[in-house]
Amino acid sequence: MxxxxxxxxxxxxxxxxxxxxxxxxxxxxxxxxxxxxxxxxxxxxxxxxxxxxxxxxxxxxxxxxxxxxxxxxxxxxxxxxxxxxxxxxxxxxxxxxxxxxxxxxxxxxxxxxxxGTVGSVDLGRTGDRWFGTVLTSGFDSKVTARAHGMRRPRGRMRYNLAVVRELMALRPLDYTLTLDGREFTTRAVLVAVGNTSSYGGGMRVCPGARPDDGMLSVTVIGPVDRTTLVWVFPRVYKGQHIHHPAVRTHQAREARLAANGITAYADGEFVGPLPLTVRVAPAALRVVLPAR
The missing domain is CATH 3.40.50.10330 (Probable inorganic polyphosphate/atp-NAD kinase; domain 1)
Structure with missing residues (x-):
């Protein structure tokens, strides 16, 4: 190097x-x-x-x-x-x-x-904020916010406890989504926009996302109840949740998310309240990759 x-x-x-x-x-x-x-x-x-x-x-x-x-x-x-x-x-x-x-x-x-060898990957961008993995809104962003506000336990157990507590308050949200200029409304418990496939330590919420294709992958989990979400969510680790009829996936270069009272997080960090617009920035980051 x-x-x-x-x-x-x-x-x-x-x-x-x-x-x-x-x-x-x-x-x-x-x-x-x-x-x-x-x-x-x-x-x-x-x-x-x-x-x-x-x-x-x-x-x-x-x-x-x-x-x-x-x-x-x-x-x-x-x-x-x-x-x-x-x-x-x-x-x-x-x-x-x-x-x-x-x-x-x-x-x-x-x-x-x-x-290693140096290559380039895409980034997501909203306002002046860049992100490398996934932007979350809805149930998953509420879990992240709750976990950030907890001092104990540490590590993965804090996130798991936050999941349980947010499940108790689960309710679908009214979203307006605009993907590459196409606007539609939907009820959902979460909407995730992925530059890459996973967040939260390997949860493949956007399994079709690739960091070098110039596209964002959008996963929408519809208005499921608590029991259904408990069944669906563990399947995120293998990306198998997308086969559930309540889950829809899209691709777009630009995604606008609007919903009342929802805060977005990206790369696990606070971004800001909806509405916001996310764009892909192709090959925006040089990275060191393992030699092949």
Whole structure:
């Protein structure tokens, strides 16, 4: 890999193991003759500044963390010549999964940085916000909001508890969707717009999404009751939910979502209330991919 390498570390990733993983990756890279710059921010604002500095420096910005830290990096790197590499050390790691980076193996991730090839992937964009994986609205965004507001338990169990609590308050919502200029209304419990297929640690909510086809994949789960959603939702991990008659999928280059009282999240991070418009930005991000 040519050019400088910056390791942007989320020190809280992996329940505090992010710095340990970063030092392991740095040692591996030094053994390959690469001297990385280690950046350990104290918070999101400092992380964003360090990502912008890396974008100006060029080369590779390697994120040691999960999808939240990847999201911060994407805001700085979109449209730049600096390539994003990912050392998965978070809870979900969906962007790393999309790139084919080995999970739970820092040494293998370091080898991707050293030996990988640089390619380009699409991004989603709403307003001035970029995202790499999935934008969510409805039941799933409510679960994310609730999980973010909970201090305990940590890790996956916090998300699982948030799912149970939101199921108790489940109700269909009235959406107006406009896909590439075609407007229609629908009742749904959630609408997801995917640049890639998965979110939430491997839930393939948009299984037809590809990050290099110049399209967004839109999944609409209709007005199902609580029992049906409990039956359908586990099938998201294999993308099999799309075979249920209440689920519809679409493709579009631009999607406008409107519904009252709903907040959208993308890459697991707060975006803002509906209505909003999402567009695909083809080949907007340079990424480091495993060598083939």
């Amino acid at each position: 040519s050019g400088p390498v910056t390791l942007l570390v989320n020190p809280t990733a992996g329940q505090g193991g992010g710095v340990r993983v970063a030092h392991e990756v740095a040692a591996r890279l030094r053994g390959r003759g690469i001297e990385p710059v280690l950046a350990v921010p104290t918070g999101p604002a400092e992380a964003a500044g360090q990502a912008r500095t890396a974008a100006e420096r060029g080369g590779v910005l390697a994120v040691v963390g999960g999808d939240g830290m990847v999201s911060i990096a994407v805001q700085a790197l979109a449209g730049s010549d600096c390539a994003l590499a990912v050392v998965p050390a978070g809870t979900g790691n969906d962007f790393a999964r999309t790139l084919g980076v080995p999970l739970h193996d820092p040494a293998a991730a370091a080898e991707v940085i050293a030996d």
